[in-house]
Amino acid sequence: MKINTVEDDRVHVLNNNCNVWSVIREIADTGTQEDAFYVCDIGDIVNKHKIWKSAFPRVEPHYAVKCNDSLTVLEVLAALGTGFDCASKAEINKVLDLGVNSNRIIFANPAKPISHIRHAADVGVNTMTFDNEIELHKVKSVFPDAKMVIRIRCDAKVAQCQLGMKFGCDPDNEAPQLLRLAQQLGIDVVGVSFHVGSGCGEPGVFRRAIAQSRKLFDYAATLGYHFNLLDLGGGYPGGQGTSITEIAEIINAALEDYFPDPSVHIIAEPGRFYVASAYTLACNIHSIRGVATKDLVTEAPSTHYMYYINDGVYGSFNCILYDHQQVVGQPLKDYPHSKLHSSSIWGPTCDGLDQVVAETLLPELHVGDWLIFEDMGAYTLPVASPFNGFPIPKVHVVANENVWILLKDILPLTENHFVIGTTAASLAKTMNIDRDAEWILPSLPITISLPICSVGSIMQEHVLDYVDVEPISN
Numbered sequence: 522m523k524i525n526t527v528e529d530d531r532v533h534v535l536n537n538n539c540n541v542w543s544v545i546r547e548i549a550d551t552g553t554q555e556d557a558f559y560v561c562d563i564g565d566i567v568n569k570h571k572i573w574k575s576a577f578p579r580v581e582p583h584y585a586v587k588c589n590d591s592l593t594v595l596e597v598l599a600a601l602g603t604g605f606d607c608a609s610k611a612e613i614n615k616v617l618d619l620g621v622n623s624n625r626i627i628f629a630n631p632a633k634p635i636s637h638i639r640h641a642a643d644v645g646v647n648t649m650t651f652d653n654e655i656e657l658h659k660v661k662s663v664f665p666d667a668k669m670v671i672r673i674r675c676d677a678k679v680a681q682c683q684l685g686m687k688f689g690c691d692p693d694n695e696a697p698q699l700l701r702l703a704q705q706l707g708i709d710v711v712g713v714s715f716h717v718g719s720g721c722g723e724p725g726v727f728r729r730a731i732a733q734s735r736k737l738f739d740y741a742a743t744l745g746y747h748f749n750l751l752d753l754g755g756g757y758p759g760g761q762g763t764s765i766t767e768i769a770e771i772i773n774a775a776l777e778d779y780f781p782d783p784s785v786h787i788i789a790e791p792g793r794f795y796v797a798s799a800y801t802l803a804c805n806i807h808s809i810r811g812v813a814t815k816d817l818v819t820e821a822p823s824t825h826y827m828y829y830i831n832d833g834v835y836g837s838f839n840c841i842l843y844d845h846q847q848v849v850g851q852p853l854k855d856y857p858h859s860k861l862h863s864s865s866i867w868g869p870t871c872d873g874l875d876q877v878v879a880e881t882l883l884p885e886l887h888v889g890d891w892l893i894f895e896d897m898g899a900y901t902l903p904v905a906s907p908f909n910g911f912p913i914p915k916v917h918v919v920a921n922e923n924v925w926i927l928l929k930d931i932l933p934l935t936e937n938h939f940v941i942g943t944t945a946a947s948l949a950k951t952m953n954i955d956r957d958a959e960w961i962l963p964s965l966p967i968t969i970s971l972p973i974c975s976v977g978s979i980m981q982e983h984v985l986d987y988v989d990v991e992p993i994s995n
């Protein structure tokens with residue numbers, strides 16, 4: 522099967538003894554790959570789903586589409602049977618286009634443009650959240666049959682991204698008032714939702730939030746409502762080496778204590794959890810500056826190395842600015858026993874803000890070397906821009922044979938979504954650059970940049986470059 526098209530976003534089935542690093546290494550070793558690229562392992566997403574199902578037997582995940590809206594991710598999750606949390610008309614359409622039933626979608630944006638509410642009504646997405654009076658009036662006017670879920674505020678003391686300052690009504694004062702208004706307007710409210718904050722660092726917050734929700738279930742009953750939906754929102758970690766075990770223990774115990782009735786439907790909206798570790802980014806070092814500095818301890822003169830790579834904060838690493846992620850760059854090549862140097866990593870654009878890692882220790886690297894960033898699947902690609910002419914990295918989606926056998930016949934996935942017989946090395950050609958392997962420079966010694974001595978000599982080179990060009994035609 523022919524696979525060397527630039528746009529090939531099918532899943533490449535690799536044999537079972539490949540792993541993401543070996544794939545990256547093979548692609549890099551072809552010498553024809555220069556652009557930064559991702560490898561997305563859908564086996565990692567399948568594995569996350571298994572972890573979720575065993576940690577939370579009672580909690581039905583509704584994947585938060587904004588976290589990573591790549592078609593592959595959505596298709597895999599649709600095949601695995603998750604629901605979806607959508608925040609806009611376009612996200613709803615994207616999920617419905619996969620053939621997902623509208624009842625598997627929650628419209629979990631408490632502040633919705635009215636046309637989006639109307640659209641939800643048109644396509645049968647009935648369940649939606651709210652946290653304010655105006656939203657109830659809007660829903661009353663364009664979608665009076667909606668099933669509303671009240672979003673309350675309950676913030677984790679520690680979180681990567683707090684959400685409480687923007688969404689969620691006060692559960693003690695505002696929520697009862699909103700429920701009374703909903704009752705007067707004749708709007709059906711069916712349950713409670715919250716989001717403790719993305720990248721939650723305080724698992725105990727879930728117990729507080731579940732206890733608050735219980736109070737509102739009871740209050741709503743006094744108004745004649747019969748709530749049957751509890752939505753635990755997002756906040757679960759998803760990077761390598763993280764675990765949801767502690768959060769799951771706290772949530773499961775709280776559910777048992779406050780919501781023992783199995784007829785209450787429990788859902789959650791994990792985003793980061795499902796996708797963070799599935800994506801690994803490989804960036805190429807294209808420039809290096811050595812800067813004279815002093816060793817912090819010994820005060821001896823030393824060199825700080827500045828590595829310029831071909832993806833930055835305007836691309837994938839926007840997650841540093843918006844999602845407060847801390848990323849770690851690991852050299853692809855082994856430099857055993859080499860001395861570590863004070864180093865920093867910078868993106869390719871001409872903006873000084875475009876810094877990826879401010880200070881780290883790395884062996885002395887060379888132009889053409891690759892730096893690998895793991896855990897790059899959450900809140901990266903959907904926000905990236907090609908600012909300053911640097912392209913957004915392409916994604917190679919891979920799976921091993923076992924994952925392929927598991928998924929290939931589960932709609933919306935089909936045999937046609939997969940390509941068999943690809944080797945990692947041949948993936949490099951799918952995003953080809955117009956050079957051969959010769960472009961990689963021999964390891965150049967880095968000299969420390971000193972103040973420029975004469976502008977004249979630089980001018981000279983430019984002039985020579987200029988007169989040296991080939992005539993355009995003759």
Ligand SMILES: *Cc1c(COP(=O)(O)O)cnc(C)c1O
Nearest residue numbers: 585719720755756790791792793
């Ligand atoms: C962003 C978001 C999520 C996902 O949060 P994670 O921390 O990535 O799990 C879930 N629900 C809502 C309403 C969101 O806005």
